[in-house]
Structures are given as C-alpha cells and as structure tokens.
Amino acid sequence: MKFTIDKHEKYVLFKLDETKLNSLVSPQLKSELILINTEGKRNIILDLSSVKYSDSSGLSSLLVGHRLCKNSSGSFVITGMSENLERLITISQLENVLNITPTVEEAIDLIFMEEVERDLKREAE
Template sequence: MKFAVDKHEKYILVKLNESKLNSLVTPQLKSELILMNTEGQRNIILDLSQVKFADSSGLSSLLVGHRLCKNAGGVFILSGLCDAVARLITISQLDNVLSIVSGTEEAIDLIFSEEIEKDLKKEAK
C-alpha cells in the first residue's frame, strides 16, 4: 500500500496513494490506522483524492478508522472523495456515520473546532 503520512500536533493526515481501496489494500490500511491510534493519534484525516474505486472491504477499513478515533475521543475525517466512492458511501448509508469534507483544509478546520469545543467543555466543568 502506498501512502504518505503528515503528523501534526493535533492531527495526522494520511494521503492514500492508491487508485483502489479494496481487499488488497485494506488489511494494511487497517493495521496503519490501529498503529496510529495506539501511538496516541485520535484525530485522523484520510485523504482519498487518489482513490477512484472502493468496495465493501474498503468501507470496512473506513469504519475501523471511525471507531478507533471515536473511542479515543477524536474524529476521523475523509476528504477528497471522487463521485464513485462518495456514491458507494451514500448507498451504504455511511454518509450519516462518517465525517466527510471536500478538502484537507476543511478537515483541519473541523478538527480544530472540535478541539476548541472539547477544551471549552473541560473549562466549564
């Protein structure tokens, strides 16, 4: 699996450099997401702008990322979806579960607003 990782203080950006998100790619993607989570990363942005096709195993890996981040008190955000992948997510009714934005800048803004909200809730207690 080809991918690039860009670590920041509040989040990690993973750019998947594959054209297909299928059963050949997803085992390694799931392993990477689990590893990032165990290393303390709770906010993950997955840039899928290079992905042109996804299947059910690909959707499964996205749900793993979502669950890991949610359980850690963070967010898992998908960005750069092509029409085919977005359609598959919608048909599977996962658009109500997964956080999807158009680009990485929007994803970063979302993470920072979530973090500010968490900090404000802590201060209010």
C-alpha cells in the same frame, strides 16, 4: 500499499496513494490506522483523492478509522472522495456517520473546531 503520513501536533494527515481501496489494500490501511491511534494520535485525516474505486472492505477500513478515533475522543475525517466512493457511502447510509469534507483544509478546520468544542466541554464539567 503506497501512502504518506504527515504528523502534526493536533492531527495526522494520512494520504492513500492507491487507485483502489479494496480487499488487497484495506487490511493494510486498517493496520496503519490502528498503529497511528496506538501512538496516541486521536485525530486522523484520511485523504482519498487518489482513490477511484472502493468495495465493501474499503468501507470497513473507513469505519475502523472512525471507531478508533471516536473511542479515543478524537475525530476521523475523510477528504478528497471520488464520485464512486461518495455513491457507495450514500448507498450504505454512512454519510451521516462519517465526517466528510471536500478538501484537506476543511478537514483541518473541522479537527480544530472539534478540539475547541471538546476543550470547552471539559472546562464546563
């Protein structure tokens, strides 16, 4: 599996450099997401701009990333999705479960906004 990881203070940008997110790639992606999360990174942006095709195992890896970040009070944002992947997510009724943005910049903005909201909520408690 080809990918790049760009670590920042508040988030990790994970760019998958594969055209297919299928049963061959999905287990490796899950492992990498788990590894990032166990390193204490709770906000992950997954850039899928290279991915043209995904199957149900690919969707499963997206849900694993979502659950990992949610369980560690973080955010999992998917960006750069192809029309095929968007259609698959809509058919699976996951568009209201997953955080999806068109661009990496919007994903970064969303992460920072949610971090501010979490900080405000902690202060109010």
